[in-house]
Amino acid sequence: MDYQQTIAAAVHCSGIGLHTGSKITLTIRPAPPDSGIVFFRTDLVGKRKVRATAKSVGGTNFATSLIGDGFVISTIEHLMAALHGHGIDNALVEVDGDELPIMDGSAAAFSYLFNSAGLKSHQVPKRYMQILKPVVITEGDKRAALYPADGFALTYEISYTHPAIQNQRFDIVVTPQSFQSELANARTFGFLAEVNLMRESGLANGGGLENAIVLGNYSVLNAGGLRHPDEFARHKALDMLGDLYMAGYPILGRAHGFKSGHAMNHKLVMALLEDKKAWRLVDGRPNRNAVADERQAVQVQAT
Numbered sequence: 572m573d574y575q576q577t578i579a580a581a582v583h584c585s586g587i588g589l590h591t592g593s594k595i596t597l598t599i600r601p602a603p604p605d606s607g608i609v610f611f612r613t614d615l616v617g618k619r620k621v622r623a624t625a626k627s628v629g630g631t632n633f634a635t636s637l638i639g640d641g642f643v644i645s646t647i648e649h650l651m652a653a654l655h656g657h658g659i660d661n662a663l664v665e666v667d668g669d670e671l672p673i674m675d676g677s678a679a680a681f682s683y684l685f686n687s688a689g690l691k692s693h694q695v696p697k698r699y700m701q702i703l704k705p706v707v708i709t710e711g712d713k714r715a716a717l718y719p720a721d722g723f724a725l726t727y728e729i730s731y732t733h734p735a736i737q738n739q740r741f742d743i744v745v746t747p748q749s750f751q752s753e754l755a756n757a758r759t760f761g762f763l764a765e766v767n768l769m770r771e772s773g774l775a776n777g778g779g780l781e782n783a784i785v786l787g788n789y790s791v792l793n794a795g796g797l798r799h800p801d802e803f804a805r806h807k808a809l810d811m812l813g814d815l816y817m818a819g820y821p822i823l824g825r826a827h828g829f830k831s832g833h834a835m836n837h838k839l840v841m842a843l844l845e846d847k848k849a850w851r852l853v854d855g856r857p858n859r860n861a862v863a864d865e866r867q868a869v870q871v872q873a874t
């Protein structure tokens with residue numbers, strides 16, 4: 572039996588918001604069993620808490636946003652991915668602005684904080700959302716899907732005409748170890764032309780080469796290049812991991828994204844939650860060997 576986990580001590584970081592460009596401080600605190608991931612706006616008075624669930628998602632334009640009682644918290648997906656990836660079930664996330672700090676555009680800073688503080692087990696069984704039958708969302712050639720599996724695996728495929736991206740596929744069996752080594756440091760990306768347009772609409776004011784991969788017409792403009800040759804597909808897998816955690820529980824199943832973004836990932840989670848025959852909550856992982864079995868299955872698929 573595996574148990575629910577929280578962070579062992581409070582951790583803090585500061586950075587700028589991608590869209591507002593303002594300085595934001597983030598504090599992640601331990602939280603009791605069965606409380607889930609709760610966000611808390613410390614700069615407002617009144618009811619300021621909102622639990623991270625699909626029903627609280629209020630926007631999926633360029634980022635995933637939560638809507639509370641009269642307030643918003645945007646760009647939560649990279650932190651949600653880190654919480655999902657590290658196996659953190661319960662945490663209180665305090666933020667003093669309307670978006671999370673973008674840090675370096677990946678989840679590496681959050682992963683570092685979790686490792687620095689360590690995790691604490693609650694001695695309460697970990698509750699998973701086990702996928703029982705396929706749930707598939709399609710829009711044109713885009714696709715986001717969940718399938719039954721004993722472990723948690725994720726495949727993401729990306730297809731761009733841009734010469735630096737083209738077709739990339741990334742497969743991962745998600746564990747705290749694989750999350751940290753394969754996904755955590757994959758950065759978000761944007762096209763220079765789009766970044767300029769977004770700035771004209773008041774977005775991406777904090778965006779730049781220090782917190783995103785920026786693509787010119789032909790190549791990556793960041794002086795250091797890429798962290799992985801397929802960093803784009805890895806980042807989209809990271810986004811999907813974060814968006815799936817809005818189901819409210821860690822997933823037991825296989826996720827597949829093909830050109831899907833936050834909006835489709837959200838639709839997938841909503842479709843899953845609405846179909847009560849597509850999932851059940853289980854206490855503890857049914858078969859611990861499934862991770863090894865799935866790693867093999869994923870490798871077979873990838874060939």
Ligand SMILES: [Zn+2]
Pocket residue numbers: 648649759806810
């Ligand atoms: Zn992202």
